[in-house]
């Protein structure tokens with residue numbers, strides 16, 4: 001397949017390398033002023049991987065016109081701006097694959113909703129989510145991921161074309177649940193990092209159990225399948241987030257508690273705001289997301305917030 005990847009950051013570059021390695025014809029687009037792109041053009045590498053010569057590197061967005069499949073991996077809050085830039089090409093009959101985890105703060109839109117709102121109806125949109133770190137995939141460590149789409153032919157085509165010994169893809173069956181679960185996982189990741197920072201890592205088991213419950217409740221209220229919270233998009237991604245040294249969200253949460261600087265993209269920081277809005281709109285109590293929000297945005301003391309969680313009224317587990 002002829003594929004253009006948009007976004008030359010950590011994840012977009014891994015996807016570029018992966019899709020080329022399984023035989024696709026891949027072009028990576030990055031903005032001309034992007035430091036990552038400038039380094040790829042000069043050295044064909046970043047801090048994590050090296051590109052073979054077969055990958056084309058382009059700084060003109062018009063390259064999307066030549067592609068059958070357009071894979072996007074930018075920051076979630078920047079997706080609408082990118083869709084605005086793409087409008088000039090009046091794209092039709094393309095497949096868009098969103099490899100990102102987030103929810104738009106201002107509107108509560110899932111990423112596939114943002115894409116569909118901006119595209120001609122002849123295009124199809126899919127999401128590619130689930131666990132996996134660049135450092136591990138690049139060194140040949142396999143994982144399982146999910147591709148979901150409202151269009152079953154698109155989903156089947158992508159799962160068949162993108163599967164390999166390195167990534168076993170499952171067919172997603174719940175776009176709402178998969179997108180909300182994937183985005184919410186980053187908020188739980190920040191909470192996990194906060195527990196690490198407070199020397200309370202032992203509470204991560206409880207975090208896994210109660211985090212999945214509150215995300216499942218929201219998914220159900222939004223019309224999705226609550227089981228998705230226990231699938232690859234969310235619980236299946238906890239090992240790579242809640243427990244991993246590589247997770248930017250977990251590391252951000254820990255750095256926040258320890259008052260250390262952190263300059264990488266931690267999507268959960270933005271997603272938590274969107275989650276609280278969704279919780280309000282759908283009448284779902286999200287105690288862990290609320291706790292993370294209060295620490296990050298209202299600068300409440302993390303230990304006081306944790307005590308608040310422990311002294312809530314007593315409840316049945318399920």
Ligand SMILES: NC(=O)c1ccc[n+]([C@@H]2O[C@H](COP(=O)([O-])OP(=O)(O)OC[C@H]3O[C@@H](n4cnc5c(N)ncnc54)[C@H](O)[C@@H]3O)[C@@H](O)[C@H]2O)c1
Nearest residue numbers: 007008009010011012073074078082100101130131132265
């Ligand atoms: N296992 C997984 O599924 C997985 C793993 C890591 C990251 N992610 C997701 O991938 C997304 C990107 O994360 P990352 O770690 O690569 O972030 P990053 O900050 O390293 O990369 C984002 C890139 O997007 C570029 N960008 C932003 N707007 C653009 C535009 N309009 N046009 C072109 N480029 C633009 C930025 O310049 C940057 O290079 C996030 O949503 C993250 O949650 C998923």
